[in-house]
Amino acid sequence: MSALSAFAFYPVWALALLVGFVSLRLGRSRGYALPLLCFAQGVWVTGLVLFATPNTSHIAERVLPSGIVQGAGFLHAAEALAGKPRRKLVAGAWMATGAFATLGAAAPRLFYGPGARGMGPAFVPFAALGVAAAVAMLAYLAARAQSAAGDERRALVTLLGAAVLGCLGGGGAISAFILGIGPLWIAAPLMLGSTLLAAHATLGREQGKARALVRSGIVYAVITASVSTVFVTAYAFALPYLVPAQGSTFTFVAGALAVTFFAALPVDPLRQIVVDGIGRRVAENPIGVRDLAEAVDRSEARADQAERLAEMGRIVSAVAHEIRNPLGVMLAQAKILERRGADPETLAGLRQEIANARRFLDDLLRYGKPRPLDLAVAPVLAEVTRAAEAARAAFGDLAAPVDVTGDATLSAELDRAALGDVVKVLVHNALVALSTADAGGRVTIEVASEGDEAVVRVTDDGPGVPVEIEPRLFEPFVTGRGRDASHPGTGLGLAIAARWTERHGGSLRHERPGAGGARFIARFPRTARVVNAAPMDQTRAR
Structure with missing residues (x-):
């Protein structure tokens, strides 16, 4: 693989899978739409990496047809963002694109020449079918965005932009390369933009803590990868000097395993300390071990407060019930006294005190026993x-x-x-x-x-x-x-x-x-x- 291809495709591949795995692990509101879309993009970029790597093009020709599955991923993401998802449409899109990808994996010569170079006998008709499907998908996303409003509309417009870049970086880029009218690496920036826009559109609709958690998860993944890269690279250079140079292959392997194990024991906690320390300074919502432990403590404290509040609510209800009845009797007695000619000023003061007591009880109930939102x-x-x-x-x-x-x-x-x-x-x-x-x-x-x-x-x-x-x-x-x-x-x-x-x-x-x-x-x-x-x-x- 050339340096240009490596620097072009590896970041896109890593980003797509990073967002997919983090949203699968931490996302809650949008289901599996974004992870599936990211995995579809990751598989497609994997095909491009294999295609650009010497001696692996025979594998690439079986992977590249899976690029059409991205269309189902965009539809799924759009339906997850929309107010009324059409599940049958999503299921049909996944089945149709999955069948096409399976056919391409089983019979790659239908679409490409040997090593995915040149056109196969069915390349032109299937390319035309793919273009028609892509246009239909983009038109559908545009219609969805047009009928939406507010934040939902903005998210769907962003997803539409991701779909346009995905189509250009998917079937568009590979077709241009096979026809000899464009370099393959042009797919990398298009797919990078597509992944970023899709992540922004979908994660932006995550609610409350779920969105903050996903964002922090991505930040921590980047920090962990950066720190681990330094540790692993340093260890790779040090390993030959730590393992006995003489002996059989078994001795070398056993020595390498032992050295790696004993090196990992202190290094892994050190890595966690470094990652947590950096994350606490750069992440908006830190999710390090200590941060999560403190969050659990706060949650337990809130649960304890909620339990005490519920008990207080029961006490307040009982007290209010016991006091309301005498207040009602006092008000009735005031009416009787009024009929008997009692002093009006005294009665007015009595009624005012009763009204004050009732208002206090109302406020006490609202504070001690709040209703659900x-x-x-x-x-x-x-x-x-x-x-x-x-x-x-x-x-x-x-x-x-x-x-x-x-x-x-x-x-x-x-x-x-x-x-x-x-x-x-x-x-x-x-x-x-x-x-x-x-x-x-x-x-x-x-x-x-x-x-x-x-x-x-x-x-x-x-x-x-x-x-x-x-x-x-x-x-x-x-x-x-x-x-x-x-x-x-x-x-x-x-x-x-x-x-x-x-x-x-x-x-x-x-x-x-x-x-x-x-x-x-x-x-x-x-x-x-x-x-x-x-x-x-x-x-x-x-």
Whole structure:
């Protein structure tokens, strides 16, 4: 094999199989579509490597017809990306292309001359059939992309580009070479681009942690290969000096095995230390042994917190049940006292206390026994506007103005009611703060997209959060308003809002604007990363 062919084909072969094996091992959302496509591309490039290697062209001529299987791989990947996959079409494509590849492996002389040089008797008709199949496949992918929308459409367009490059680097390149109108190595950059685009289209649709895990897996595979290359190369040079030079073949082999075994014992842990150390610095989500052990510890801690939370929910339910009944009786007794001419001011105070107790029970139930998330893609600005208007209307006629601005096209996968609860809590707190200020003020809400997150900023120009409670702001039962305030607080509103954002995989934090007042920033991933509910604190609400 020439140096040009080696440098052209080996990276493509390695990349295709790397992405295929990593996605097969770590991918979860897209099934086997990407691994099968990558393996089909890897087999095709293997045929090219064999074709360019002396004395192996007789094997290459049986492998090269498998290039048509890539078409089934692209169809399968497209159906995995689409909302309603057509499984019968995918199965038919795999069977048809598989039958063609099998025929080519069994009777290569139908397609190629000896050593895959020149045309066989059936080359032209089968080439025409392959062109027609490729055009039909590309047209189908284009139609699929045209009928899709949003992220799905972008992924399908990217996959269409991968399919075009795959067709040119597959049947197009080998046909051009056999007809004598182009070099074979031109297939390498085309197949490289095809593999990268297919990986981007498919892995980009992996959800949440699955996508991060696959990306980290690819990074770690590259790091491991780089470190192992240095170790293996150094060992290959050292091995002749470590094995006894005299003796029989058996003695040499036994010595080589023994030396390799004892060398691998300390070297392999060293390699893992180096790989994990580099991975921790360059990978976005490290997956080294220590990193995974720490992740397991965190998962166990969350499970323990979830168990305690469930127990707390049961206790809260029991307490709420026992308190609601007496409150109902007290309210009925207040009506009886009213009919008997009791003092109206005393009755009003009694009813207010009963209403405060009921509101506290409602907040306690929402915090201690949260409901499951009901996720759906929703327009963020419209949902925020609706919730802000409801919060202002509930506050009363003296409520300060509330201005909502932002990107009307921004959408995110979230629980609409949960987003509404977060906005209502933040707007209510802002209106309460403004009601205690000497001068009038206003609440401003900004909705924006930042990277993969939908961000909601609620700002008021009131007196701001008291410094003494700021470190514990998101803890339950922490409030700057006492029970005697005009708008008494339970200390659960911000804790509930912080938990909602955390359960979406987002965050809620507080900052002090330069001009005074308070600003709360809620972040929701545009694709929800649902996590277990757990008690919130200031450090986890960043």
